[in-house]
Amino acid sequence: MSSLVEQSKKLAAYQAVDENLKDSHSVVGVGSGSTVVYVAERLGQLKNKSSFVCIPTGFQSKELILSNGLRLGSVEEYSSIDIAFDGADEIDSQLNLIKGGGACLMQEKLVASCSKQLFIVADYRKRSPEKLGHAWRQGVPIEVVPAAYNKVLNDLKNLEGYKSAKVRYGGTFKAGPVVTDNSMFIIDADFGEIPVEKVSTLHSQIKSLVGVLETGLFANMTTAAYIGNEDGSVATLTL
Numbered sequence: 001m002s003s004l005v006e007q008s009k010k011l012a013a014y015q016a017v018d019e020n021l022k023d024s025h026s027v028v029g030v031g032s033g034s035t036v037v038y039v040a041e042r043l044g045q046l047k048n049k050s051s052f053v054c055i056p057t058g059f060q061s062k063e064l065i066l067s068n069g070l071r072l073g074s075v076e077e078y079s080s081i082d083i084a085f086d087g088a089d090e091i092d093s094q095l096n097l098i099k100g101g102g103a104c105l106m107q108e109k110l111v112a113s114c115s116k117q118l119f120i121v122a123d124y125r126k127r128s129p130e131k132l133g134h135a136w137r138q139g140v141p142i143e144v145v146p147a148a149y150n151k152v153l154n155d156l157k158n159l160e161g162y163k164s165a166k167v168r169y170g171g172t173f174k175a176g177p178v179v180t181d182n183s184m185f186i187i188d189a190d191f192g193e194i195p196v197e198k199v200s201t202l203h204s205q206i207k208s209l210v211g212v213l214e215t216g217l218f219a220n221m222t223t224a225a226y227i228g229n230e231d232g233s234v235a236t237l238t239l
């Protein structure tokens with residue numbers, strides 16, 4: 001990982017926190033991934049960090065909250081969240097997202113759907129010129145009940161735009177499929193480039209398949225995206 005990429009992640013994360021976290025915010029969602037590391041770091045530097053409780057989106061997120069000296073809560077306790085920060089694998093021109101490249105998506109979507117505002121932090125590689133599936137070529141992550149993986153793989157073939165799909169394996173780090181924080185499998189399904197007006201429909205079609213817990217398509221959830229550019233600037237994308 002180049003230091004340029006890391007620097008752009010950090011700049012985006014710090015700016016997103018600095019510009020949007022207010023004294024009135026008492027419940028803060030903290031997402032997953034390598035960019036959110038810098039969100040947690042920034043939150044941990046705040047003098048008033050004990051004045052808000054942080055809601056994690058998974059195991060890594062929980063560790064980030066604790067290791068930065070932040071107050072840990074849960075979405076079971078706080079189903080209304082003032083503001084959430086999270087990363088993304090790709091962002092389209094309408095701020096729709098692909099998420100789940102790190103096998104976190106269900107709890108991320110739960111926290112995002114409980115949040116009044118969702119700020120996405122990412123480096124310049126994540127910004128698509130227009131459509132999802134352009135920069136992120138691994139496919140749409142789909143969290144599935146293990147026993148249903150074969151059925152879902154077959155069902156996906158009937159959906160418009162389908163190209164291929166496979167269960168995600170852990171490689172040298174895990175014999176067999178990746179298992180999520182919810183004890184599920186991940187299917188990565190390639191639908192090519194997804195037109196912005198079809199993201200929501202594709203999500204609904206996949207979600208309706210028996211055995212699917214959640215999809216990594218986040219449609220119409222983003223308040224703004226902070227993108228760290230190669231030149232050290234940060235672009236703020238809003239609709």
Ligand SMILES: O=C[C@H](O)[C@H](O)[C@H](O)COP(=O)(O)O
Pocket residue numbers: 031032033034035036086087088089099100101102103104105108
């Ligand atoms: O499954 C992982 C999450 O959806 C992440 O937020 C996403 O993959 C982006 O992660 P990163 O900031 O490491 O690129």
